[in-house]
Amino acid sequence: MTTFVAWHKKNIEWWKKKLNVSNYGIAWIAFVKGLIIGLLIYHFFL
Secondary structure, eight states, X not given: OHHHHHHHHXXXXXXXXXXXXXXXXXXXXXXXXXXXXXXHHHHHHO
């Protein structure tokens, strides 16, 4: 489990540098992504 956590932290840092955003920006990106995916699931499957 610790190797997954280390991999995930490294991956998040890579995306932060690539997109030039802060932790706050990453949180907003994750929120919007979840909202879009949730709306698509709701629209097509419910």
